[in-house]
Amino acid sequence: MQETDTAISLRVTKPRLFTEAIHFRATDGTKARIDALRGETRQGDFVRILIEEALDRREKGRPET
Secondary structure, eight states, X not given: OOGGGXXXXXXXXXXXXXXXXXXXXXXXXXXXXXXXXXXXXXXXXHHHHHHHHHHHHHHHHSOOO
């Protein structure tokens, strides 16, 4: 077996944490409002946190089935 035939990769990759892509349209001024609030936080991270918090709030208010 030659050295180039090995199945071991020279790179180690991290598993993806976020695998679902969500694309949406917002009303005029929404991006500016987000930018004004997010500070040094990356825009995608900020929006992801907002969505997760909103979902958690709504799920807690929902009666269990």
